[in-house]
Amino acid sequence: MEKVNAVILDKMQSDVALIPQLASHIIAAGGKRLRPMLTLAAAQLCGYREERHVALAACVEFIHTATLLHDDVVDESDLRRGNATANAVFGNQASVLVGDFLFSRAFELMVADGSLEVLGILSRASAVIAEGEVMQLITTNDTETTEDAYLDVISSKTAALFAAAARVGGVVADAGRPEVEALDSYGRNLGVAFQLVDDALDYSAHKATLGKSIGDDFKEGKITLPVLLAFRRGAEEDRVFWRRCLEKLEQDDGDLEHALDLMARHNALTDTIERARHYGARARDALGIFSDGALKSAMIDAIDFTIERAY
Incomplete structure (x- = not known):
């Protein structure tokens, strides 16, 4: 990861001073670097001992960071990880353009790797992420959204990059098709679990200890699994409440607290975490074809970390 961070610092430099200034604002804000770690771990799990995976892990982080910059503009977010978002500090225009710059840097790293297969995996993931964000835009404020539609959104906007990050690790290691597909499945399912927990945390008091504000999804009218479960399981008067708050965005003092009460009454948060456990x-299970060892244990630990941060 030290080598990955060195590549990130090098490639976010530009003669245009605002670019590294804004990029470092979001990159230095922290984050778990979970996606690039998947690339490193997957490659090494398959016996890889060279260096190609380092630049590709940095590429994965650039794709992720670019989507965060764009997401915060779309969501009009003011806070990320307890700090002011880049758009709150530098403005929407600069955030969008620096996000574009980081996407371009990611593609430079893909091209420099020289593998058309790697380029195909990561470029396709970038397109799928964008599709997922547009799908979320369509389902926002729509309480008729189905659970399947919600899963399609998170599979695209979150799980696709987890899957690609793990898959390219196997590809650079020249692993066999069963191993590469297993890594893809591992990443995809981990990504879905990660987003399910994130969506539960948005309505959890525990989120405050993670440096995040509570109820952002509620204020924006996002339709996530905790909302879907509470909406479907509630009485008609409850559904009237959800429609007012999320479809019309007519929210009064105390509405968030009432939403939390409804979720508690219908076990919406605990059941969302149970879905994440699934x-x-x-x-x-996807890692079952790999031999036991430190790297496999670390990748299993990543699953446990993803879910246990809900507590």
Whole structure:
């Protein structure tokens, strides 16, 4: 990861001073670097001992960071990880353009790697992420959204990059098709679990200890699984409440607290975490074809970390 961070610092430089200034604002803000770690771990799990995976892990982080910059503009977010977002500090225009710059840097790293297969995996993932964000835009404020439609959104906007990050690790290691597909499945299921937990945390008091504000999804009218479960399980008067708050965005003092009460009454948060556990188990099963060892244990630990941060 030290080598990956060195590549990130080098490639975010530009003669245009605002670019590294804004990029470093979001990159230095922290984050788990979970996606690039998947690339490193997957490659080494398959016996890779060279250096190609380092630049590709940095590429994965650039794709992720670019999407965060764009997402914060779309969501009009002011905070990320307890700090002011780049758009709050530098403005929407600069955030969008620096996001474009980081996407371009990611593609430079892909091209420099020289593998058309790697280029295909990561470029396709970038397109799928964008599709997922547009799908989320369509489902926002729509309480008729189905659970399947919600899963399609998170599979695209979150799980696709997890899957690609793990898959390219196997590809650079020249692993066999069963191993590469297993890594893809591991990453995809881990990504779904990760987003499910994130969506539960948005309505959890525990989120405050993670440096995040509570109820951002509620204020924006996002339709996530905790909302879907509470909406479907509630009485008609409850559905009237959800429609007012999320479809019309007519929110009064105390509405968030009432939403939390409804979720508690209908076990919406605990059941969302249980769904995450299910996908975590699928991710664990995908690693079954690999021999036991420190790297496999670390990748299993990543599943546990993803789900246990809800507590």
